[in-house]
Amino acid sequence: MTFPFVSGRLLLGSAALLTTLLTACNSGGDKNATASEDGPPRIAGSELSAGSWRGVLKAQGQEIPFLFDVNEEGGKPTVTLRNGDERLKLDEITTAGDSTTIRLGVFDAALVVYAHGPNLEGAWVKYDAKEPYRLRFDARSGNVHRIFGAVGEGGMATQSFEGTWNVTFKGDDGETYPAVGVFHQEGTDVTGTFLTSTGDYRYLAGNVGGNAMKLSTFDGSHAFLFSAEKQPDGTLKGDFYSGKSGHETWTAKLDPNAKLPDANALTGLKPGQKRLDFKFPNIYEGGSISPTDPKYKGKVVVVQVLGSWCPNCMDETNFLAPWYEQNKQRGVEIIGLGFERTPDQKLASQKLLKMKQRMNIGYDLAVAGQASAAEASKALPQLAKVLAFPTTIFLDKKGEVRKVHTGFSGPGTGQYYEQEKAEFNTTIDQLLAE
Numbered sequence: 001m002t003f004p005f006v007s008g009r010l011l012l013g014s015a016a017l018l019t020t021l022l023t024a025c026n027s028g029g030d031k032n033a034t035a036s037e038d039g040p041p042r043i044a045g046s047e048l049s050a051g052s053w054r055g056v057l058k059a060q061g062q063e064i065p066f067l068f069d070v071n072e073e074g075g076k077p078t079v080t081l082r083n084g085d086e087r088l089k090l091d092e093i094t095t096a097g098d099s100t101t102i103r104l105g106v107f108d109a110a111l112v113v114y115a116h117g118p119n120l121e122g123a124w125v126k127y128d129a130k131e132p133y134r135l136r137f138d139a140r141s142g143n144v145h146r147i148f149g150a151v152g153e154g155g156m157a158t159q160s161f162e163g164t165w166n167v168t169f170k171g172d173d174g175e176t177y178p179a180v181g182v183f184h185q186e187g188t189d190v191t192g193t194f195l196t197s198t199g200d201y202r203y204l205a206g207n208v209g210g211n212a213m214k215l216s217t218f219d220g221s222h223a224f225l226f227s228a229e230k231q232p233d234g235t236l237k238g239d240f241y242s243g244k245s246g247h248e249t250w251t252a253k254l255d256p257n258a259k260l261p262d263a264n265a266l267t268g269l270k271p272g273q274k275r276l277d278f279k280f281p282n283i284y285e286g287g288s289i290s291p292t293d294p295k296y297k298g299k300v301v302v303v304q305v306l307g308s309w310c311p312n313c314m315d316e317t318n319f320l321a322p323w324y325e326q327n328k329q330r331g332v333e334i335i336g337l338g339f340e341r342t343p344d345q346k347l348a349s350q351k352l353l354k355m356k357q358r359m360n361i362g363y364d365l366a367v368a369g370q371a372s373a374a375e376a377s378k379a380l381p382q383l384a385k386v387l388a389f390p391t392t393i394f395l396d397k398k399g400e401v402r403k404v405h406t407g408f409s410g411p412g413t414g415q416y417y418e419q420e421k422a423e424f425n426t427t428i429d430q431l432l433a434e
Contacts, residue, residue: 043070043072043077046077046093046095046100047095047098047099047100047113047114047115047120048070048077048079048093048100048113048120049070049115049118049141050070050071050072051069051070051141051142052067052068052069052141052142052144053067053068053069053070053120053139053140053141053142054066054067054139054140054141054144054145054146055067055068055120055137055138055139055218056137056138056139057124057135057136057137057218057223058135058136058137058138059135059223059241059243059244059245060241060244060245060247062225062241063225064216064218064223064224064225064241065146065147065216066081066082066083066146066216066217066218066223067081067082067144067146067205068080068081068082068139069082073091076091076093077093077100078090078091078093079093079102081218081219081220082205083202083203083204083205083217083218083219083412084191084192084203084204084205084217084412085191085203085411085412086202086203086219086411086412088105088219088220090102090103090104090105090220098114098115099112099113099114099122100112100113100114101113104220104221105220105358106308106314106351106354106355106358106359107220107221107308107309108126108127108128108308108309108341108351109124109125109126109127109128109220109221110124110125110127111123111124111125111137112125113137113139118140118141119138119139119140119141120137120138120139120140121136121137121138121139122136122137123135123136123137124137124223126221128309128341128342129341130341133243133244135223135243135244145207146205146206146207146216147206147207147209147214147215147216148188148207148208148209148214158187158188158208158209158210159208159210159211159213159230160185161183161185161190161208161213161228161230161236162183162184162185163182163183163254163256164180164181164182164254164255164256164257164258165180165181165182165183165236165252165253165254165255165258166178166180166252166253166254166255166258167179167180167181167194167250167251167252167258168250168251168252169196169240169248169249169250170248170249170250170251171248172247172248177196177197178196178197178260178261179194179195179196179250179260180194180195180258180259180260181193181194181195181252182194182195182413182414182416183213183215185208188207188208188209189205189206189207189208190205190206190207190208190213190215191203191204191205191206192204192215193412193413194226195260195409195413195416196260196407197260197261197263197266197387197388197406197407198387198388198406198407199312199388199389199390199407199408199409199410200312200407200408200409200410200412200413200416201217201224201226201412202217202219202222202311202312202315202410202412203217203219203411203412204216204217204224204226204412205217206226211229211230212227212228212229212230213226213227213228213229213230213236213238214226214227214228215227219311220311221309221310221311222242222243222311223242223243224240224241224242224243225240225241226238226239226240226241226250227239228250228252234253234254235251235252235253235254236250236251236252236253237249237250237251238250238251238252263405263406263407264403264404264405264406266387266406267383267384267385267386267387267391267404267406268383268384268401268404269382269383269384269401269404270381270382270383270384273382273383273401274400274401275291275382275395275399275400275401276291276303276380276382276383276393276395276401277291277382278290278291278337278368278379278380280337280366280367280368280379281345281349281366281367282364282365282366282367283338283349283352283353283356283365283366283367284349284353285349288366289335289364289366291303291335291395291399292399295333296333296335296395296399297399298331298397299331299332299333299397300331300332300333300394300395300396300397300428300431300432301332301333301334301335301394301395301399302320302332302333302334302335302392302393302394302395302428303334303335303337303392303393303394303395304316304317304320304334304335304336304337304390304392305337305339305368305376305380305386305389305390305391305392305393306336306337306338306339306389306390307338307339307340307341307371307389308338308340308351308352308354308355309340309341309371310371310389310390312388312389312390312407312408312410313389313390313408314355314359315408315410315411315412316390316392316408316410317336317355317359317361318359318411319421319424320334320361320363321359321360321361321362321363322360323424324361324362324363325362327428328362328363330432331397331432332428332432333363333364334363334364335363335364335365335366336352336361336363336364336365336366337365337366337368337376337379337380338351338352338365338366338367338368339368339369339370339371339372339375339376339379339389340352340367340370340371341370341371342370343370345367348367349367352365352367353365371389373385373386373387373388373389376389376391382401383404387406387407388406388407390407390408391404391405391406391407392404392405392408392424393405394427394428394431396431396434397431397434402427402431403427408420
């Protein structure tokens with residue numbers, strides 16, 4: 001998914017700089033304090049304690065909360081992020097001195113934390129951002145409620161936010177775009193997501209207090225907070241905060257028939273074009289990938305435009321990787337074109353290789369350029385434009401483009417995800433039958 005928000009970069013080049021980062025995040029307490037006797041058991045060799053935790057990222061005067069669990073496997077700590085039904089296991093965890101670094105899956109980011117009594121303090125750091133990027137992070141153990149707490153707040157009976165909503169987001173620049181909000185409510189607990197024409201906002205979870213709803217998510221790459229209040233006429237008005245600086249407002253009206261523009265009609269080939277013509281370096285040194293290579297001749301080929309920094313791309317890859325292993329013998333191939341947040345081809349290859357290894361990707365990956373829709377459009381000039389990551393392009397057995405699908409509705413969208421997979425399989429079946 002392409003987001004309109006600006007990211008930044010922080011290079012941690014020395015222990016002194018790391019100490020400066022952590023000290024800046026400290027609220028003034030003794031960072032060398034240890035867990036109290038009443039606190040949860042500390043896992044040996046780290047600043048982490050086993051149990052359930054409520055973490056908070058602080059940005060734009062807001063708190064973006066998320067839940068996570070700390071466990072021990074084979075004598076080593078693991079951290080599992082919880083967003084609704086999603087579970088993201090993190091196992092690249094290292095400790096140096098009094099700080100622990102939790103690498104955030106395939107993303108070039110980390111939580112750098114240290115113990116402050118029984119709690120944690122530190123920062124969320126994005127290493128691949130263009131400008132220095134860090135947000136303060138605090139966590140307390142034992143609190144399983146994401147937003148409001150155990151009892152709904154707001155001084156009035158809890159309102160219902162259940163259902164499908166026709167949504168309009170509006171940026172601070174006045175630009176608007178449509179979305180579909182899907183929320184499921186049980187008591188004061190709410191889960192759901194927003195679907196847009198370029199992808200979805202993945203697993204959101206939160207609570208209702210009176211006539212107010214708050215939803216959040218943290219997947220390692222993005223930290224989102226959605227707030228809304230129900231109006232007397234039943235509509236919703238709210239705010240959307242994304243990480244360090246992104247902000248939009250949104251309004252919604254309950255509409256069970258709400259839908260987005262056709263994802264297969266948002267872009268396509270330029271007039272007179274029938275094929276993709278590209279040759280990009282393989283992630284393995286010395287090789288290259290082109291749709292005209294003998295490996296792809298006479299086969300149906302899926303070209304996946306992706307980035308290792310893109311959560312929606314990871315959702316699609318989690319579907320495509322096992323699908324490919326189950327279907328490649330039918331005469332179908334997949335080419336992943338990686339657009340990374342670095343101009344350094346070697347570094348980009350390393351990021352994509354890490355993604356390939358962690359996600360068990362059996363199909364080919366290439367380094368195609370830098371991470372922007374404009375750069376992807378330049379790299380694939382036969383297309384009218386690339387609007388989003390991911391974009392999925394279907395080639396028939398002759399090598400001709402038959403379909404261009406913008407975005408991907410991931411598992412956080414429920415029935416829309418099932419429809420996405422069904423449509424994908426129908427398209428492949430039709431092309432293979434020709």
